[in-house]
Amino acid sequence: MKQLFKRIIELIIFLFFLSFVSFALMKLAPGDPTRYMLDVIDVQTTEEQIEELREELGFNDSIYVQYWNWLLRFVQLDLGESYMTKKPVFDELWSRFPSTLAITFASLVVMTLVAVPIGTISAIYKDRWIDHIGRVLSLIGAAVPSFWLGLLFIEFFSIKLDWLPSMGKGTFSHMMLPSITLGLAMSAVYIRLLRSSLLETLGQDFIRSARARGLSNSRIFIFHAFRYSLIPVITIFGVSLGSLLGGTVVIEVLFAYPGIGKFVVDAIGKRDYPIIQGYILFMGGFVIIINLLVDLSYRYLNPEIRLKEADRQ
Amino acid sequence: MIVVRPNNVTKNIKRPQFKLFGMIVLLGLIIILTLVAPLIAPYDPTEVQLTERLKPMSSENLLGTDHMGRDILSRILVGAQTTVGTSILVIVLALSIGLPVGLISGYIGGALDRFFMRIVDALLAFPDFIIAIVLSGLLGPGMFNLVLALVVVKWVSYARLVRSTVISENQKEYIAVAKINGLSSIKILSKHMIPHVVGNLVVYASLDLGKVILVIASLSYIGLGAQPPTPEWGAMLNEGRNFFHNAPQLMYIPGIAIMLVVLILNLLGDLLRDRLDVKNK
Numbered sequence: 001m002k003q004l005f006k007r008i009i010e011l012i013i014f015l016f017f018l019s020f021v022s023f024a025l026m027k028l029a030p031g032d033p034t035r036y037m038l039d040v041i042d043v044q045t046t047e048e049q050i051e052e053l054r055e056e057l058g059f060n061d062s063i064y065v066q067y068w069n070w071l072l073r074f075v076q077l078d079l080g081e082s083y084m085t086k087k088p089v090f091d092e093l094w095s096r097f098p099s100t101l102a103i104t105f106a107s108l109v110v111m112t113l114v115a116v117p118i119g120t121i122s123a124i125y126k127d128r129w130i131d132h133i134g135r136v137l138s139l140i141g142a143a144v145p146s147f148w149l150g151l152l153f154i155e156f157f158s159i160k161l162d163w164l165p166s167m168g169k170g171t172f173s174h175m176m177l178p179s180i181t182l183g184l185a186m187s188a189v190y191i192r193l194l195r196s197s198l199l200e201t202l203g204q205d206f207i208r209s210a211r212a213r214g215l216s217n218s219r220i221f222i223f224h225a226f227r228y229s230l231i232p233v234i235t236i237f238g239v240s241l242g243s244l245l246g247g248t249v250v251i252e253v254l255f256a257y258p259g260i261g262k263f264v265v266d267a268i269g270k271r272d273y274p275i276i277q278g279y280i281l282f283m284g285g286f287v288i289i290i291n292l293l294v295d296l297s298y299r300y301l302n303p304e305i306r307l308k309e310a311d312r313q
Numbered sequence: 314m315i316v317v318r319p320n321n322v323t324k325n326i327k328r329p330q331f332k333l334f335g336m337i338v339l340l341g342l343i344i345i346l347t348l349v350a351p352l353i354a355p356y357d358p359t360e361v362q363l364t365e366r367l368k369p370m371s372s373e374n375l376l377g378t379d380h381m382g383r384d385i386l387s388r389i390l391v392g393a394q395t396t397v398g399t400s401i402l403v404i405v406l407a408l409s410i411g412l413p414v415g416l417i418s419g420y421i422g423g424a425l426d427r428f429f430m431r432i433v434d435a436l437l438a439f440p441d442f443i444i445a446i447v448l449s450g451l452l453g454p455g456m457f458n459l460v461l462a463l464v465v466v467k468w469v470s471y472a473r474l475v476r477s478t479v480i481s482e483n484q485k486e487y488i489a490v491a492k493i494n495g496l497s498s499i500k501i502l503s504k505h506m507i508p509h510v511v512g513n514l515v516v517y518a519s520l521d522l523g524k525v526i527l528v529i530a531s532l533s534y535i536g537l538g539a540q541p542p543t544p545e546w547g548a549m550l551n552e553g554r555n556f557f558h559n560a561p562q563l564m565y566i567p568g569i570a571i572m573l574v575v576l577i578l579n580l581l582g583d584l585l586r587d588r589l590d591v592k593n594k
Contacts, residue, residue: 025451143571144572145571145575147534147547148567148568151550151568155558155564159558243440243442245443249442249446249535250535253535265446267450268446268450276450279443280447287440
């Protein structure tokens, strides 16, 4: 519990830091945001209008006052309004978040379905031909750019064979190509990781003692080795969640999938700064929460951590 | 841990070295090709010839032409300067910030170390791809800003790697002896620390270079990196996208180029790790 409390304090400090960085970035961004705001609505603007808007948005206050006001709004999840749509940034991001989450989750499912069997089989049949095939596949997989894989899939499965739609969202089949692309691209790392982790685990004392107690091989594998091997995999998963979310940006653009990533790339094109800023805060918050969950899952997977903590108390 | 080697010990040692040599030769070849690309490119990579659009592979245009009649082979060759060259630049810049920060932070320690590590931890906690997208988005799309964004993201892991090596070396006796003998800090760092750090850095950098290439190509594909008409492998895939059906070479060739270079770098990194006996974290 104490540990958890400490983590939450750290989390708040980090969010504060993030808010500061994101505010600073916004101020450092080149150009005058008021000009962009007025440019988006495509009307001829005069200097007075710009000055008026500056006053209205508080850009003429000192930087500290601006930050304080901004922070007060930030705490209430008020991240300003999008220049493009004139709607609150948080609502815009939040409404697209489920689509991105769906694709992230689907990619994880694909990744697990690919990486766990191949990684496990490679570990069991170490140095046999099936292990070599797994190794070659994961080497190639790690070198293929995900968007290119997606382009190949579109070419074959959407255009040549006409099996799956290549863009948009809505039905289950719309999710297939994006999540298979991202899932496959991600799985290469995990195949190798799971393999080496399993091999290391199988050499440990508690596995030997389980064998000595006469447990069956499959029982040892499933209940002891596999569970223990998941710890490094989950660590890397926590770390690479960011690259997974980053990966969704490229995949969403590629498949014209209306998630949060596609939205932010459009916002970048239109110089919609509040959206860009909101995006980094939003994603930052999300990644922090996931990392917290990853931490908690260690406790479940590795009894040692729980025992050590119990010792200390 | 003591590893008992099997009888075929010579075979085990020699083979990786042979592979390593091969990979270094391949990488050297890529670097030379990249450097002399403008000299050996058969055509001007940005010269538009609308009468020569979407030509298939032929003896005139070995890899065919794109939707603007530009020679694909020339674009791939010169594009290597953008894709691979820029990635190397990112790594070099990240190293030249990360190495001194890591050395100083690890060697001096104290408040300075805590200060640097706070920054490093904060940056590492955040997904680098997202920072790169947001930074290059805020600064405006373009290759220069992309390099800037990637250096901001990348230097921290080098600083951290160097720092941890320095701290573990600093506890060893030979460093204490050197200090007692009155060797200056600069000499200790340059004569004792840097040689230890280099192995780790080389392995890490060669694996990282592949990742940076993928990021630069991906970001250029979504329009945040190289801008047309600059030839860049990811941007080439983006520009050619509507013409894949008529000219499949537009789809295959840049992708294969990226894949091959990253594959070679990853293999090289793996082999170097085995050879230099760097622990895999």
